[in-house]
Amino acid sequence: MTSSTQATDTKTGRVAQIRKPEAALEFLSKTYSELPVRSVRINVQACGICHSDSFAFHGGFPGMKHPMVPGHEIVGLVDEVGSEVGRLKVGDRVGIGWHGGHCHECQSCRSGDFIACSKLETPGITVDGGYADYAVFPEEVCALVPEKLSWSEAAPLVCAGVTTYNSLRHTGTMPGETVAILGIGGLGHLGVQFANKMGFRTIAIARGKDKEAFAKELGAHEYIDSQAPDAVETLKKLGGAKVILSTVTNSDAMTPWIEALSIGGKMLIVGADFKPMQISPVALIGGRRSLVGWPSGTARDSEECMNFCALTGIRPMVETFAFDKAYEAYQHMMSGKARFRVVIELNDK
Ligand SMILES: [Zn+2]
Ligand SMILES: [Zn+2]
Incomplete structure (x- = not known):
């Protein structure tokens, strides 16, 4: 353990990962026992499947690393907080989209334009995403999910939703x-x-x-x-x-x-x-x-998007799949036949 992490209650959960481009999605078990001090561990409740997940399956995105856990439409409950986390607490409902971390140092970050960070971290692309029971992310990239939205409704809003909402409002x-x-x-x-x-x-x-x-x-x-x-x-x-x-x-x-x-x-x-x-x-x-x-938005944009949906009745139309059917769910999305977003539900445990 280094000074930037802390020991936590050990949790073990399911993970679906792709070992290398074109490899099959494999289901593993992963144990979590350390947490960066400014991050939270999330008990994932649902993860949307986006067309960009195809980068995890086939490669081709600059800076991408494998093995990779796909998924950047992640929603769930805060399960553990790092010792320097201030805003979030255990039990908060949170969502993480394309914006999975930023460097705080590049020109864009210094201008407060975090989604344009030159070293942007993206779940399922540069860091492990949400095809998993647990996910770990910095506190600052977590959007609060309003109670009015179900998990499967909220998941697509942190990518597809914020992309359309945030682009139109600017x-x-x-x-x-x-x-x-x-x-x-x-x-x-x-x-x-x-x-x-x-x-x-x-x-x-x-x-x-x-x-x-x-x-x-x-x-x-x-x-x-x-x-x-x-x-x-x-x-x-x-x-x-x-x-x-x-x-x-x-x-x-x-x-x-x-x-x-x-x-x-x-x-x-x-x-x-x-x-x-x-x-x-x-x-x-x-x-x-x-x-x-227009590239998506930050966690704050996602939060405003979800609040706008809660206020006005806007909802994504979703088709849901169980976690062990994640690959079938991905194929269904890629077929173009989904009406209209596909979501994996993990709260079946
Ligand atoms: Zn997406
Ligand atoms: Zn940056």
């Missing part, structure tokens, strides 16, 4: 202005709910006519079938959008919509694709249009 868009949500999936079904409750005229765009009724139930005021030949023209005729929140993970599917941005409009990209986008500079210049990306 666009400068005013109530009554038009926000289009491109794609009604794991991110988009939350984006429509947030846009509506933030007071924007909300336009949902998705493939096919069959999602229209559902999109309107979520709060869309208008619906556009992206497969219709005049889909982009339809959005232009509706006055264009001040913001298009692009949740599709496909560069080619985003690009045509840029011309449907209104003057000064922004395409706000949260759906990740590595393929370059082909954009005419002319499409941006005349209308002062821009493309911006």
Whole structure:
């Protein structure tokens, strides 16, 4: 034991890890007996499965280490606190998302912009995540989970939820202005709910006519079938959008919509694709249009996101799996057939 850790009550729990990229998910037992003095040990109650978990399964993320326990949509109960922890206490309900630790020293950290930390720690990517009965994280990356949210509702909110909520609330868009949500999936079904409750005229765009009724139930005021030949023209005729929140993970599917941005409009990209986008500079210049990306948020942002959901009734739609079915759950998410987020429940012990 070093001076930065302390001995604690020994706890043993299940862990699902990937030994190396492309290896199978293996189930092990892990014993916890030490805790960094500024960290908390969490008895994980649920962990959401995000598309980015595929980095743990297949590798490819810069700075990634294996063996790795996937999962960055972690919610649970504080089980033990380090001796220098001040804010949290045993029994608190907490959540940890993409932001799993920061360095306190880089330029971004010195500016208080912790999610942009050059040495950002991310659960399931650089540090062990939430496919486990227990997880250990610094106190400062734990968001408090409101009582009104169940564990399986809260889990997706610390990644998918905060990403859509936090990106939309920083666009400068005013109530009554038009926000289009491109794609009604794991991110988009939350984006429509947030846009509506933030007071924007909300336009949902998705493939096919069959999602229209559902999109309107979520709060869309208008619906556009992206497969219709005049889909982009339809959005232009509706006055264009001040913001298009692009949740599709496909560069080619985003690009045509840029011309449907209104003057000064922004395409706000949260759906990740590595393929370059082909954009005419002319499409941006005349209308002062821009493309911006947005990376999730800090624990404080997650907390505000969950409080907003508790206040307004926004909830993710989830499908739940038992912990021993974690791999089946991951495959179901990757199949694209999940409605809409997949969550592993661990509180079956
Ligand atoms: Zn995620
Ligand atoms: Zn930093």
